Amino acid sequence: MLDSMKSFNELLLIIIVPIVLFVLGLLVWVMFKYNETANPVPSRLSHNTTLEVIWTIVPVLILVVIAIPSFRLLFRQFDFPKADVVVKATGKQWFWSYEYPDAKVAFDSYPVDEKDLKPGQIRNLSVDNEMVVPVNKVVQVLITGGDVIHQWAVPSFGTRADGIPGRINRTWFVAKEPGTYYGQCSALCGQGHDFMPIAVKVVSDEEYGKWIGEKQKSASLDKNQVAAAEPAPVPAR
Numbered sequence: 001m002l003d004s005m006k007s008f009n010e011l012l013l014i015i016i017v018p019i020v021l022f023v024l025g026l027l028v029w030v031m032f033k034y035n036e037t038a039n040p041v042p043s044r045l046s047h048n049t050t051l052e053v054i055w056t057i058v059p060v061l062i063l064v065v066i067a068i069p070s071f072r073l074l075f076r077q078f079d080f081p082k083a084d085v086v087v088k089a090t091g092k093q094w095f096w097s098y099e100y101p102d103a104k105v106a107f108d109s110y111p112v113d114e115k116d117l118k119p120g121q122i123r124n125l126s127v128d129n130e131m132v133v134p135v136n137k138v139v140q141v142l143i144t145g146g147d148v149i150h151q152w153a154v155p156s157f158g159t160r161a162d163g164i165p166g167r168i169n170r171t172w173f174v175a176k177e178p179g180t181y182y183g184q185c186s187a188l189c190g191q192g193h194d195f196m197p198i199a200v201k202v203v204s205d206e207e208y209g210k211w212i213g214e215k216q217k218s219a220s221l222d223k224n225q226v227a228a229a230e231p232a233p234v235p236a237r
Contacts, residue, residue, distance in 0.1 A: 001158055002173070005073065093189060094191075133203075134205050137174065184198060
């Protein structure tokens with residue numbers, strides 16, 4: 001998917017650059033050839049049928065060339081392959097909550113305050129709990145909003161989808177290289193919109209399995225602590 005996006009971007013550059021240079025050349029030529037000094041008597045030419053046909057047909061052909069891969073790419077992003085990992089992302093003011101339904105794992109992901117940044121962390125992008133996924137696996141992200149409309153967008157994966165309260169949108173990606181990839185909420189959602197980062201950590205299958213196990217163990221300990229803190233029921237008389 002991402003490779004197709006890059007190819008389409010390269011195609012657009014190949015088309016747009018000559019057009020920009022051609023139009024710039026025409027403007028420069030017209031400024032020098034048809035200014036008042038060079039032509040004190042203005043031309044009375046009103047139209048040229050041949051030119052009008054050319055500048056109508058050529059742009060149409062260019063748009064057709066652009067439209068074919070554009071529609072192919074648009075349809076492909078909704079052609080969901082079988083998911084290896086499913087993650088539900090819920091946008092909230094102003095952080096993200098992640099849930100792995102198959103693994104019964106859930107956690108919140110808050111941005112790291114500037115004063116708490118550790119070496120290697122990035123200002124306004126690093127979070128305390130990254131979304132972790134395995135490398136070279138199909139990851140399907142279910143996206144919704146917990147309060148207002150948010151948008152889950154990670155440019156490195158070519159993914160972007162709205163998180164709308166009461167609805168589930170979805171997108172998918174395959175990360176081909178381990179590392180940490182960043183994105184941000186891309187829908188204006190309130191005062192803290194510009195401090196609502198997304199961090200996705202891509203790891204090996206072994207690291208992913210270990211991380212899931214640690215999260216499940218941590219969730220189990222938290223449940224036991226909550227149960228121990230609850231008062232014992234009063235026996236009925």
